[in-house]
Amino acid sequence: MLNKNVLNFIGCDCGYDEAETVLFGAPFDSTTSFRPGARFGCQAVRMESFGLETYSPYQDRDLSEAGVFDSGDLELPMGDTGLSLELIEERCGRILEDGKRPFMIGGEHLVTLGSIRAVRRKYSDLRIIHLDAHADLRDDYLGVKYSHACVMRRCWELLGDGHIFQFGIRSGDREEFEWARGGHVEMHPFRLEGIGDAVRRLSDCPIYLTLDLDVLDPSVFPGTGTPEAGGAGFMELLEALLEICENSTIVGCDVVELSPHYDASGVSTAAAGKLIRELLLGMQH
Amino acid sequence: MLNKNVLNFIGCDCGYDEAETVLFGAPFDSTTSFRPGARFGCQAVRMESFGLETYSPYQDRDLSEAGVFDSGDLELPMGDTGLSLELIEERCGRILEDGKRPFMIGGEHLVTLGSIRAVRRKYSDLRIIHLDAHADLRDDYLGVKYSHACVMRRCWELLGDGHIFQFGIRSGDREEFEWARGGHVEMHPFRLEGIGDAVRRLSDCPIYLTLDLDVLDPSVFPGTGTPEAGGAGFMELLEALLEICENSTIVGCDVVELSPHYDASGVSTAAAGKLIRELLLGMQH
Amino acid sequence: MLNKNVLNFIGCDCGYDEAETVLFGAPFDSTTSFRPGARFGCQAVRMESFGLETYSPYQDRDLSEAGVFDSGDLELPMGDTGLSLELIEERCGRILEDGKRPFMIGGEHLVTLGSIRAVRRKYSDLRIIHLDAHADLRDDYLGVKYSHACVMRRCWELLGDGHIFQFGIRSGDREEFEWARGGHVEMHPFRLEGIGDAVRRLSDCPIYLTLDLDVLDPSVFPGTGTPEAGGAGFMELLEALLEICENSTIVGCDVVELSPHYDASGVSTAAAGKLIRELLLGMQH
């Protein structure tokens, strides 16, 4: 008898029961205001992962030994933000209940809110490390509260002051920067400097890492909806991520805003896949 | 003193008061389930209209004499379908109140619903002529009622049985085809045949024409979210449109589902612009 | 417990035991002489099948009731033609032994040879219906015998004179056309005319259908390695395929030469998917 066509992110072939980390995709981009297409990110990164090796020479570890299960992509209804966030929360909650770490691949950044809702029910002392080009701190965007441009503001409403740590931010309106400086969040603009210090200060807290890939410079990562020049280099980001992994306990994670239609050459999808591999390997214990 | 940069669809330079027809764009694609990007359609077709002539050798008429005012694009909030439909209804209503004919360029097909809400308030006896590859008759799509895939069903809820005439339909699920055969709408599958007959039967009724450009064969019109092989040729569609214009009173109109990111060569945008020119010229009286 | 990520061609969710037809992909293009990339065809058509409906209004049938199992793609070693053909022959043979019909998606056209080797072991009286822009009748190409450009000549070596029926051929060197006229194969150049007659003459024989998608005109199907202007329209091909299905017993089938990297708009992949759906539905009994 022949087998069905199972498609996993490369090397993520662990059984569910044995898995420490569970991948899933959240192909949603219904609130994207500029250039849509992040919905294709999770599918593309899985397909293109076969251009990667499972082995990391940076960490001398191999994905095939990393205890990762790939549960595929959610089916999310475009045009219904509320229901989509519920479906994400449910999947994420299920993984946490089973004692595993959720690893979500977006989709646009709003999907983080669904995940945070589930993770904070389990970890009340949660801190968010947020790497991004954009502050995402608006109270609303053209009247819409549940928008990618507001996602960190919505997360702040759940977690309160001092629980969100932002790095790499280089775009927003004046109000967002002023609101951040008001002490609600700890914002490190422009670069990733200071991330090591912050992580070491937070070493006792459960950490949720949300990586908006547009924190990378568009030269490295053109394939995203709103490219913002002046960002981080690939090795700068990789080193920051490995520092986070080493010095903290990541209880949940997401990687968002790969938009493969703006990635004619495929370099963005390949870079995203490599970062996901390194995160999956680095979060292991 | 220098002037501000006014950008109109080519030849649509009439003053508002003198205008018979008023163009506007509805850059919304938040419910698109497969490949988004129709939001860029109205902007692209306006920009690329400068590759066209204002003169039509088919009708021996010129756009510069056709009484068309271009009121630009609405600013629609992605992720908030309800508010977006209200803004469309409002713009369309305003144009109708001023005694002019609204001509909307999408965006995805759901925008038609906003326009129909306004037009039927003025014309209670309204009929819809619907050219499309897809039936768009689902009651819901993944639980979402206000979806592009349901737009004709929502219009039917407003207008009732026998008021919608569909042509070119070649995709849908079994239920949609059966529901159509139940007499709710008059569906002519596959081709545009019969459109002349239908139009002549309806010659006493006010007509709203909704043209989903994917009714064209993808060879002619690749730049759309869900290309469906086996459609109409360009001249076949142009002749059908001119026949509608000649034999009926069009009180409102839209052209939707141009998605320029899937139109690497620009031929779809150019074809859309040419069809819009011919419709604007043909609807004059 | 969450499930693994199973990815099938849309609607092909039948269990293996119940299946009448078994799909598999042969992602091989190592002998392509002009523009490679057909290796990505089978994967792309599966992914993009989700833009299709499972229901065919042409046949009033639905893929979810068609008894099709999708066994995924073979892993074929680029650079080793012999081994790749063996792996194809093995998969195809296995499906035939289990009493099912193999349906292969290429890949370049040479993959047909692997399949024919298996099918003719079971059906000694096999006939091949071959739709293609290119004759593929060379004895060798730059000294290479196992090349896409020679595949029908290699099949002829297995089946002998009078067993291959070619339609739509519009490219080849003078020798190929003369060799064909020598009575070895029955070649119908340029168009698909005569296919109904041929099929009815063959109604008692087991048929293998090999569809090189470049038989379509490049306007309809640009996404292929060697586009050749002057080909069949989509409806012309669809009608020919349905005529074959209705009047013959297809015991094996392949669809080859989709090369998605030359399909910027996606229309070729969508057309291929629709033809595969129609063939899967039409071959049922």
Next chain:
Amino acid sequence: MLNKNVLNFIGCDCGYDEAETVLFGAPFDSTTSFRPGARFGCQAVRMESFGLETYSPYQDRDLSEAGVFDSGDLELPMGDTGLSLELIEERCGRILEDGKRPFMIGGEHLVTLGSIRAVRRKYSDLRIIHLDAHADLRDDYLGVKYSHACVMRRCWELLGDGHIFQFGIRSGDREEFEWARGGHVEMHPFRLEGIGDAVRRLSDCPIYLTLDLDVLDPSVFPGTGTPEAGGAGFMELLEALLEICENSTIVGCDVVELSPHYDASGVSTAAAGKLIRELLLGMQH
């Protein structure tokens, strides 16, 4: 000793002395008003000719026996229209002096003027057969007399009334159409019908054939600067060209307006190459 890298259009390997026809490229597009890039046409069609066969099954002839020499591309100074036209006239004149037929590949349509200047010096009774989507009959374009949009008007100034026969025209301003109807040129709008009649009427005159490839429908030929929907199919054009070849004496020829940057799939370049092959074969005597 190794040889230099000689690059010819496929099969055009005849020596200069033996040649009946001499190919050259005119990579100029400096006056293109909408989308430039036709300068790349001649180079692209030569490179991609290797995806063609030298043999034509339509004419049962082979390019390797057709007596064609490829003299490569001129080096034309962008920004200097006058000098560019002189260089074209000089190359063309040289070929005619040597008793051969010039065959120019553009470039934009203005290059035809350089060629006509040379050809009419030799053939005072010259007639032009002009296949195009655009009339190109403006007296000036934004004040520029030597523009692609005026090229046929400039040719008319050289040849006088009744010497230019246009087919397929479907775009222009009102003045161009009226001027044509004034009897200066014989314009057959929209399609290629009537071309056989005209050619037979002209069978005693030397003919210059200028083929603007945008006469083809953009579905068949997207790769051009100003695609204009509603054009000729490939077979319709091929049959018209073969009819011209058979019934007239072509003393010079050009094929213009391939713009490969708008031809992501390569189908336009392939179609242009095939038409050039058929013309080169058809013009032989």
Next chain:
Amino acid sequence: MLNKNVLNFIGCDCGYDEAETVLFGAPFDSTTSFRPGARFGCQAVRMESFGLETYSPYQDRDLSEAGVFDSGDLELPMGDTGLSLELIEERCGRILEDGKRPFMIGGEHLVTLGSIRAVRRKYSDLRIIHLDAHADLRDDYLGVKYSHACVMRRCWELLGDGHIFQFGIRSGDREEFEWARGGHVEMHPFRLEGIGDAVRRLSDCPIYLTLDLDVLDPSVFPGTGTPEAGGAGFMELLEALLEICENSTIVGCDVVELSPHYDASGVSTAAAGKLIRELLLGMQH
């Protein structure tokens, strides 16, 4: 009454009378020798500016308060270099007469000559700061004097020795480099080092800044006609520009050579828009 569709660069909504700086586009690329398309740069950067914020976190300033009026694009006749330069000179002169600073967006680099002609009439002591990958110092290019490749030589003819300061130059022929070393211009090859020193030396002179965007490395800015590897990083350029703004009086400015057709991902257009925003903010006083 509805309004006409006014399209400005984001945040440039100041009235003309109040404006300190006036934007205009010069969509000309008729002399481009390699890959054309810079004509589309000004339009593209305006459209894509809506992916930017009006607020700069680098300068803590907002475009909506920067006193910028956008006067749209000139209509320039391709193929007529002389007339095009006159139209640019006229627009630029008009802005200067009204006591405002002209800010031109190209187009190819030759457009700078039109602007310099106007600016030097008002500022006889003008100095040019020129950032570019290419020296643009040829006396002619294929016999053409008014070519993008000669633009700085033509400017030198107007301003004389010692008035032009070049940075980032990494391409040219041997003669250009030797001519520069002859003391006619001050050329700083390869990088932007020394720009601070130069600007401080020039702090008493009126400065015209001409920024050829290909001074950026192609990784950051692929979307240009002649990409030249080994250029400046985005932050390196931004810092240099802010240093110029702070330490000098810019009386005119242009940003040229964005060619959006070579910018599939959009990152170049986005980077250009961000640099324009920063320049508009930095030049304010």
Next chain:
Amino acid sequence: MLNKNVLNFIGCDCGYDEAETVLFGAPFDSTTSFRPGARFGCQAVRMESFGLETYSPYQDRDLSEAGVFDSGDLELPMGDTGLSLELIEERCGRILEDGKRPFMIGGEHLVTLGSIRAVRRKYSDLRIIHLDAHADLRDDYLGVKYSHACVMRRCWELLGDGHIFQFGIRSGDREEFEWARGGHVEMHPFRLEGIGDAVRRLSDCPIYLTLDLDVLDPSVFPGTGTPEAGGAGFMELLEALLEICENSTIVGCDVVELSPHYDASGVSTAAAGKLIRELLLGMQH
């Protein structure tokens, strides 16, 4: 009499007898496992070389004085690896016999093996300097020994331990890294550091330089089959290459893995061309 169309890499117009270096292309990619298309690299880099200057401001030398002959591309049979390697070996051997230096442009990396076979026959003490993102040290890949992924292992079989020096390696499976550490080759992972030391140690040995362009970061060089983030910058690589040229005797060289179909903007092809120019200039003596 007109000349044939000779096409050389820019400035490589030396006669064969006078030439010190002989260029040739090896358009082969039949074993590429992930994304094919490197076969188009040699042709593309030659065509696009006309966007470069022949003069290098880095070395103050000019290609037109560098003694380079361009012998064009081999015609290699896709699907027949053995024969293809033989044809490469033969061309390379011929050039060496004539006392000249072979400079091969790929194609995929396996082509290096053909070249090494010829070069080591002449230089028994040969050392290889290998710049690459990938180790290419597998013993086989899916059972295939003659694969791009095994090319350095095959070269090691010819040269033995300690003769291969790798730089920039950042991808491979665990076995490759361990095998390298076993002393068979000298691998410098991740960056190009140490290349100066190595070259000086090897200054007495004949050197073969093989440059897999994917050693560059994908931001600089997206146009390759398997982009691997975290690579070298352009200036870092250029400086390393000039250091090799200055301090060693290069007796043969290749540049491989440009895949222009993944290079929508053309920056990779332009960068490859510039590196080839610098190598051709730097290797002169």
